[in-house]
Amino acid sequence: MLHTIQIKDHDIAFSCGQENVVLDGALAAGYEIPYSCRSGICGSCRGQVVSGEVMGGTGGGLTEEERLEGHVLLCQARPCSDLTVAVREIRPIDRSAIKTVAAKVFRMTRAAPDVTILNLRFPAGTKVKFKAGQYLSMQLEDGTFRHFSMANPPHQNDGVELHIRHVPGGRFSQRVADGLAVGDTLSVSIPYGDFHLREANDKPVVLLASGTGFAPIKSIVEDAVKRKLSRSMVLYWGARRAEDLYRMDLPLKWETQLPWFRFVPVLSEAGPADGWEGRTGFVHQAVMDDIASLAGHEVYACGAPAMINAARQGFTGSRQLDHDAFYCDAFVPSASAGPDTAPIARP
Numbered sequence: 001m002l003h004t005i006q007i008k009d010h011d012i013a014f015s016c017g018q019e020n021v022v023l024d025g026a027l028a029a030g031y032e033i034p035y036s037c038r039s040g041i042c043g044s045c046r047g048q049v050v051s052g053e054v055m056g057g058t059g060g061g062l063t064e065e066e067r068l069e070g071h072v073l074l075c076q077a078r079p080c081s082d083l084t085v086a087v088r089e090i091r092p093i094d095r096s097a098i099k100t101v102a103a104k105v106f107r108m109t110r111a112a113p114d115v116t117i118l119n120l121r122f123p124a125g126t127k128v129k130f131k132a133g134q135y136l137s138m139q140l141e142d143g144t145f146r147h148f149s150m151a152n153p154p155h156q157n158d159g160v161e162l163h164i165r166h167v168p169g170g171r172f173s174q175r176v177a178d179g180l181a182v183g184d185t186l187s188v189s190i191p192y193g194d195f196h197l198r199e200a201n202d203k204p205v206v207l208l209a210s211g212t213g214f215a216p217i218k219s220i221v222e223d224a225v226k227r228k229l230s231r232s233m234v235l236y237w238g239a240r241r242a243e244d245l246y247r248m249d250l251p252l253k254w255e256t257q258l259p260w261f262r263f264v265p266v267l268s269e270a271g272p273a274d275g276w277e278g279r280t281g282f283v284h285q286a287v288m289d290d291i292a293s294l295a296g297h298e299v300y301a302c303g304a305p306a307m308i309n310a311a312r313q314g315f316t317g318s319r320q321l322d323h324d325a326f327y328c329d330a331f332v333p334s335a336s337a338g339p340d341t342a343p344i345a346r347p
C-alpha cells in the first residue's frame, strides 16, 4: 500500500510503499535527505514525524530526547499511514554529478601494519569533482560495492588517494593487502555522501576520527589550507596503538604551520609502559574531558560506527552540542550500507 509523505515547510511530497523505508521513498522520487550508514547507526537521516504513524526507526542512532520528540531514523522507518515529516535538509538529486571511471592503481604504500594508502589515477584528461569529505563507490568483480573516503583534497582531481584498513577476511581490503598490483584497474563512481564542511558559519570545529576515518579529515584540512580558510579546528584522532596513527606526521606538521589547527592523538591500548606519553582512552571521551560545553561548535566525526554512536550520544547528551551540528560518516561494512549501495551524490 502506498502512502504520501509530505515534507514539512517544503513544497515536496512523494509516495512510499509501507514495505519501504521513507529514505528509499525519497531517493526513488528523486530527493536526497542527508544520510550515511543506512543501518540506523549514525543518525544522519533522522527526521521528526509531525503527523502519521511509522513502524521502526527508533533505534540506536537516536538519543532518548530525540525519541521523545518524535524523531525517527528515515533509513529504518516504514510508513503505516500518510505522513508529514520535518527533515534537516532535502534537495533534488543531481545524478549527472556522479562520474564512473576506470581508475588505475598508481601507487600502494603500507602505511601501518593493517593500513594501505592506495593511489588511483584516472584516464588521461579525466577529472572529477567532489567536496572534501565525500567518498567514492567501487564496484567489485562480483557486482558488489565498497565505499572509501577520498583522502586527497578536491583540487587534486586527476586521481584519488584512499586509506584502506585491512579487514580480516575482507574481500576487497585483503586483496589490497596482498593481491592488488600497480597497473590494475578498478571501477569507481564519484562523488557520494553528505560529509563535508558546512561553510555558512564560522563555528569552531571539532574533527573526530578513528583509524582510517582520518582519510576524509585529511581532505577537509588540506582543502582548508588550499582555500586559505582560518576557521578554528581541533582534530582528535584515535587508534589502538601508536603505529595505527599511520600518518601522524601530517597533523603534527599542520599544528606547527597553521595557527587555527590543533591536534590531539589518543590511544586506547597503549600507555607510558609502551613509551606513549600522550592521551589514552576512548577518543570521544578525550573530547568530552577537554571541552565542557560543545554549544556553538560543529563536530565532524568519521570512522568506526561504535565511536560515532558514542560521540553523538555523549556530545548531544551531556556537552550541549546542537543535534544538527553533528556530521558523520560511519564506516559500516559496505554490505550493510544498503542493497543499492549506489547512494546519491551531492555535487
Ligand SMILES: Cc1cc2nc3c(=O)[nH]c(=O)nc-3n(C[C@H](O)[C@H](O)[C@H](O)COP(=O)(O)OP(=O)(O)OC[C@H]3O[C@@H](n4cnc5c(N)ncnc54)[C@H](O)[C@@H]3O)c2cc1C
Pocket (backbone or CB within 6 Å): 036, 037, 135, 146, 147, 148, 149, 150, 163, 164, 165, 166, 167, 168, 169, 170, 171, 172, 173, 174, 193, 212, 213, 215, 329, 330, 331, 332, 333, 334, 335, 337
Ligand atoms: C561511507 C563509507 C566510507 C568508507 N570509507 C572507508 C575508508 O576510507 N577506509 C576504510 O578502510 N574503510 C572505509 N569504509 C568501509 C569499506 O567500505 C569496507 O566496508 C571495508 O573496507 C571492508 O570491505 P571488505 O570487502 O574488505 O570486507 P567484506 O568482504 O565486505 O567483509 C568481510 C567481513 O568483515 C566484516 N567487516 C567489514 N568491514 C568491517 C569493519 N570496518 N569492521 C569490522 N568488521 C568488518 C564484514 O561484516 C564481513 O563479515 C567505508 C564505508 C562506508 C559506508
